[in-house]
Amino acid sequence: MLFVLLAVPAGRAAGRWATLEAIHHLENPRNLARPGAKGELGAYQFRASTWQMYTSVPFSRALDRLESDRVAVQHYEWLRRGLERAGQTATPYLIALAWNSGLDAAVNGRSPAVAHDYAQRAVNLAEELERAARRRP
Numbered sequence: 001m002l003f004v005l006l007a008v009p010a011g012r013a014a015g016r017w018a019t020l021e022a023i024h025h026l027e028n029p030r031n032l033a034r035p036g037a038k039g040e041l042g043a044y045q046f047r048a049s050t051w052q053m054y055t056s057v058p059f060s061r062a063l064d065r066l067e068s069d070r071v072a073v074q075h076y077e078w079l080r081r082g083l084e085r086a087g088q089t090a091t092p093y094l095i096a097l098a099w100n101s102g103l104d105a106a107v108n109g110r111s112p113a114v115a116h117d118y119a120q121r122a123v124n125l126a127e128e129l130e131r132a133a134r135r136r137p
Contacts, residue, residue, distance in 0.1 A: 015126075018133075019092040020044075020072050022125035023099055026118060033063050042068040050075060079103055096122035 027045040036045050042062030051059050054074040061067045079098045080090040086107040088094055098106035099122075101115035111119075 015092060015130075016073070016076055018126035018129045019095055019122065020069075020076060021129050022092075022122040023072070023096060025125050026122055031065070044068055044072045044075075046071060046075075053078070075099070083107065092126050093119045093123050 024043045027040075028043050031043060035041055038047060040047055041051075041059065043065055044062075046059075046062050046068070048059045051062055051071055054071045055067075057067055062071070076095060076099075079095050082103045083090040083094050083098065083106070088107060094106055097111050097115055097119035100118040101111035105111045105115070
């Protein structure tokens, strides 16, 4: 599938891969090239400010799935570290919650109901993706 996501040690990779793929399915399942309502681009619908936290590659390259995957892994790991620094276990639910509503909101219990719904949908999709991957020969 996506070598950037799979080229990490087993144990953490499956959860991260499935969570990121679920986020992709929620954010931009048809891989549309047009910007989102707030200028978001790519498979994960990054905002320019988030993109620029991790790369000097032009934001327009968020439409390139490989570039977008690289930034997604970095953002996932930044969220994971932030959750752990706050004393939280970085579950797929909390990663997706922080992805959608921001790390501070997720850590401080200020995420809106719509973000909690997003996080639950991401968890459900991630679990389905992992089950499907285990069934493949």
